[in-house]
Amino acid sequence: MANARVLDEHGRFGAPVDIAWRDGRFVGTDGAPGAPSADAGGDTGTATIDGSGRWLIPGLVDAHTHAAWQAFDAADRDAIPEAEAVELTRRALHAMLLRGTTSVRDAGGLRSDSLRAIEVDARPRVQTAEVLIDREAADAAGGVERAAEAALVAGARWIKLVGTAGVASPQGSRLDPVFSLDETTAAVRLAAQTGAGVMVHAWGGAAVDHAIEAGAASIEHGMFLTAAQAARAAERGLVLVPTLRIYRQVRGMIDAGELPGAFGPRVDEAVAAHPGAVRTARDAGLRIALGSDSGTPEQHRTALREFAALVEAGLTPEDALVAATRTGAELLAAVAGPGSPAPSGRIAPGEIADAVLLNVDPSDPANRDAIGDPSAVDAVILGGRTILPRAADLDP
16 A cells, blocks of 8 residues: 555554555564555555555454344344344444444354354454343353353353443432442453453443452443542553443434433433543543444444544544554453454554555544544455445445
8 A cells, every 4th residue: 555644553643654464464664664565455466555645544443332233122132033133243244344343342242153154254353242241140140250151151252241220220220330349350350261351331330440449351331430430440451431422322212212211311311421431531541442332233334433422522533543443452452362363453564454544534623523434434454355345335
């Protein structure tokens, strides 16, 4: 690829350079991003791509999604025949890939046996949690450890603990912890034995404290995160995955009569508090990763609009670019299993060649919607394989 502006690990673009990859990894010397070579167009043998007037960023990472969910309500999801559900999941993952998402952390619902039925070339890299472990699921399994063990046996690289109630719970119950510190610690200890990680759905309160003290890898949502919690989480190396936009979408579903009006007050609390939590994390130096929490076909196709939501909440475009690439990639790389190398979220010699070529500068605040617009994506590189999205592939 010639003359592209390449994102560095701090979220900034330099002068145009040439970039090349071979055997699925970027090549170059002396720390340069790359150099022209016989296969500079990629491992597929395509002609060199002209990157003039374009911006190359590492592959985008959605660190919290539900790719196998094709309806908001669990009963509606369960009513979809299995074969149809797998096909819808394939379409969802393929749409994500064409829009630049090269890595996904599925936060529950996508099972490894279903994933194996979807061709690798048609989807991003995926790590699964298999199931969501709430109090009901833990009790049914005979405890948190047994529930976590079953998920790991099924292929999970992540244990997803539902540490606080969600949008469907009564107003006022938002910060009641679902699991004790001992239970959270037991899940972290068990996951670590297989190199897996723990992600904790926690709106705030004691559940966040438990996640930090137990050594979880990430806090999901965290809209009532305090400054003291953010500082401790940053010190211990956790990541916040806020998923801002989904709560606005739920508010819209309530307004449209698609969800009960009783959810409204609780959702409004979350929407109002969420941007402040992002700023609290930012000010404490707590790393932030992009996550969409998408769970319907339309949401899957627009997941990367979360980038604009992060900027609106107070991140600079540079910080949001790091959240959407390097931080998410590092989170997934920390639990990558044997034989499943994960990208680093960097475009540098020796790193896995996952990248997205944009025709709009995403570091310009005026272009904060660019990453969420599929027309901005000119090419996706996945493990050195170049994918050129067609307009027909990007139709809603």
